[in-house]
Amino acid sequence: MTDASAPSTPVAAPKAKSLLTQDDRTKRRNAAEKRFRAYGIAAITVGLLFLVSLLWAIVQNGTPAFTQTFVTLDIALLEEKLDKNGNRNIEDIKKVSTFGYSPLINDALIAATADIETEVEDGDLKKILSASAAAIVRDYVIENPDQIGETVEFRLLTSSRVDGYLKGRVTRADLARDKNLDAAHLDLIDAMVAAGAVEKVFNWDFILGADASESRPEQAGIGVSMLGSFFMMLVVLFLALPIGVAASIYLEEFAPQNKFTDLIEVNISNLAAVPSIVFGILGLAVFIQFAHLPQSAPLVGGLTLTLMTLPTIVISTRAALKAVPPSIRDAALGVGASKMQSVFHHVLPLAMPGILTGTIIGLAQALGETAPLLLIGMVGYIASNYPDGIASGFLDPNSAMPAQIYEWAKRADPAYYERAWGGIIVLLGFLLTMNIIAIILRRRFERRW
């Protein structure tokens, strides 16, 4: 110490430095700080750019899925075609298949386009309609047999090509390679739009509806898989939260510190990093092959996702418990509370915001998880909507939102591509909602701290 401060070669007495000039050392230090700030700003800018372009792409590609093109048609429900006996017997009416309805719809189309000059042949007119049109008319007739003989106004889905044309997805140039429509159809559509018979409206069926076959993407919706996801999240919430929180409380507050609990701790940390597909194959082996639970069921999906979510919940709960100051435990024990009373009356309420945040983030993670669902068959093709088929929920085959998006993205028709993006918007909407709930809960509980 004294050696260092008394150099052997004495330098000329240093001039008193002015505070108004920076010495080299200070300059270098300031330059380093400035550089570091620049790096930080650059990193954030790049991140923001990626985020904005991602959101832009999602919104750009996804929003068209929320509108759909419909055509309004007056269809004469002719008695001689639909109810030959004329006695309105529902069984007889049901015998008429959708093929029996096609001529009626075709006639209505011919009538509707009578005023419009078109090169489309009468037999080709129905190509502008969705394949679902006949089924919709038939369902209506079966429900309202008394309407037979009347002329009823229907709003029918147009085919996905027509819908794509009005959304700008399908251009005239594309039609050269397309045997479904030709340019004459598009002229006809333009004329019908001008006449008000064809219009684009908000597509509730996309949000609430069921999946549809590859040949009629215009009918497909994400509603049923949303229910599937909902049932799974219920299972995850009611299993992962109590099990995870109980395990964390035990490990953090009661368990003795020994090799065994150390081993458990290491395992939990590692499990959190295990790829989700591993949990998928575990779920397949344990729940389906061993326990013989039904495939594609939200119960199995929920159980598998519970396994996946548990480590996340345990880790965040333990962190939240650790963050509660020990003085609170001392205070409780000091007035004669038992260990359990001190944990449940004082520590747990204080750890609640952390626990809830961890749980909701775990749930959000589970909601967006796809890989394990593919392995347990949670990619059911469910074309029937509520209340047919999926009402009983936990054990009936279903799909889940991310799995449905994956399915749509796989299909060839660009209309499905659009729906995949739209599905992502719905999914992100749910995740955003959950995160906002997490933030609100955290704020609310933290006030008391």
Added chain:
Amino acid sequence: MEDMIQVDRAMRTQQDTKISAKGVQVYYGDNHAIKDVNVEIDDKTVTAFIGPSGCGKSTFLRCLNRMNDTIDVARVMGDILIDGEDIYDPKVDPVQLRAKVGMVFQKPNPFPKSIYDNVAYGPKIHGLARNKAELDEIVEKSLRKAALWNEAKDRLDAPGTGLSGGQQQRLCIARAIATAPEVLLMDEPCSALDPIATAQVEELIDELRQSFSVVIVTHSMQQAARVSQKTAFFHLGNLVEYDDTDKIFTNPQDSRTESYISGRIG
């Protein structure tokens, strides 16, 4: 005033022993923290533990209500009797013991709940009140004893953490006495307080002596001299000297005690 203290001290000699420790040894893992401590603590008396940092005075204090149980590596040997009963007997539930031996900690640590709930918590879990009215009474009595009633009566629903440091510590004292303990342990209760709050708490300690046996750990020798009737000096895990406070400070028997109180060690 001086006379009264003299009278008090004279009376004290006739009082009974409340806590009696015999051959107490404490180990933290391999660290021998308390070495063969024997001490008799009187009832209705303030006993101060003084000594340099790390001398084991807080450790010994925490033995008296078995707070050391919460530390996995701590081992306590020897006998500690309260009213003749061994508190380390396997049949003793530390929860019951701690209701009888209250504790106030170094840093004010009110629960992040209302003032009322802070005080009412102990009586509630020990079933000391049969109804709300009784509970209200206990809360009021405890807050009055802790000299906090006048400041807190209009905001019993306000959070305890919103009080000032000195008020928080008095709230903790109220919380500790609400369970009607017989012994009150205080672990440097004034070390986080300013002189005015310290004076209030000290005054309070003197009043509490009417009802409890108070054991206080303190770093401040002046404080020990002001509030206590008996003083124990700890050094390196040993109980060096234990006697009447005025004797310790005026005529210590041990050279280490003398060094410490005169400021030469510690």
